[in-house]
Amino acid sequence: MLSQPVNRPLPMRHFAEELPAAQPDGEPSTPVRAMTAAGEANRERILDAALARFARTGLSGTRIEAIAQDAGLSKTNLLYYFRSKNALYLAVLTRTLDMWLEPLRAIDADRDPREALGHYITAKLEAARDHPEASRLFALEVMQGAPMLSAVLATDLKELVDRKVALLQLWQAEGRLKPHKPHHLLFQIWATTQHYADFATQVEQLTGASLADPVFFQQTREAIVASILGAVLP
């Protein structure tokens, strides 16, 4: 059993770790002193190493010491920056969430549907190419029922998706998209683009190519755009 720790000033190294609704009121537990440049850099290196490891072997399959080694630190020192393995995992997850959501946010109501959706697909495929670990990490997490992210997903993601679904329905009402349950459109885009990141090893094994190859990338992009846009544009 943990004794509920009271509002003591939080050392800088743990400043960003607090859960969203951790402090009902009062001082936001201002850090005592700023982090050193070296400390800042260490934090980043740890997060990078952790992303790579977690994305490959999952939370329970990753040893905290392996991350520390990758980052060039001792296990104890890593634990100085992140109070626990779970805290580190959560930090990686939230840090990556924005990257995942951003392309969806960028779908613009003012643009032409064809162009907007084409851009979205391209952006998602670029994300799959440039940050496959991020994609894999989310996939792992969501597939396991999003035990750490369920709250965020149920609110932030849900709200964002609802907004974009409304936009798609508007476009449908205007006759600029075929009638179609909009969710399926989103799911198809997510599924196909992320597939090339999440199952990269399989894709490479079967085709001998990867998204890193520009030719293959273009080919993939066109295949996805053709099938998805072909089905929803009037």
Place this chain on the structure above:
Amino acid sequence: MLSQPVNRPLPMRHFAEELPAAQPDGEPSTPVRAMTAAGEANRERILDAALARFARTGLSGTRIEAIAQDAGLSKTNLLYYFRSKNALYLAVLTRTLDMWLEPLRAIDADRDPREALGHYITAKLEAARDHPEASRLFALEVMQGAPMLSAVLATDLKELVDRKVALLQLWQAEGRLKPHKPHHLLFQIWATTQHYADFATQVEQLTGASLADPVFFQQTREAIVASILGAVLP
């Protein structure tokens, strides 16, 4: 270091556990006596429980004791049927592999492409509905680089896919399919259908429905068929 155990007769309970190329020649280590009916049933219950657990929490995230409890056995007793956690995992994996490959095998050269591919999509979606854990287990395994399955996938799956790709190319040459890199067609089908199993919690959270709902199932099926077949049929 394990001392290489020599061809002693393998007890029935471990009969199926041997790796494919384990016995270059000689007696196939005939089991001493048949398993009891109870034993057979236990093995099945263990495999079922293990599939459910592994699909949710992965290999390292699953405690062998949890599986035993789900199956109504003691941990020690489970270890009587499977010599190790890895052996159990591998048994679950191989047992499920056929289920995954079967729909692909069923793509028939004699049928019309539209019909054959429509059937394939439907079969994959039914598999996603009826055996989501199997789909999730494979996804987890492949996403992590298929450490246990790489050999099988590199041979069995590769060969099967190559055969079907050749068929698709034939259809293209006959003008019955649009020219198109066939792999992308397969990937799109896999990605979209499996998405509804692998990310079921997300799908449910965002739409409130699941494949178990017949209306939603039909809707999904039509959306996928429309976009994929629409793009590849001439």
Place this chain on the structure above:
DNA sequence: ACCACAATTGATCGAATGGTCAAGTCTGTG
């Protein structure tokens, strides 16, 4: 009824691993 082997159990081992502690060293600021 007997026997060989299947099935089951509880005790226990040992390695792996997350996390703590006390004792430092380094460094920016007053």
Place this chain on the structure above:
DNA sequence: CACAGACTTGACCATTCGATCAATTGTGGT
């Protein structure tokens, strides 16, 4: 220069968990 607090380390603790072992019970076949 002094000091507070950031940063680092190695020793150590506690627990979890896969696996083994010895011993006992159940059971199908002769």
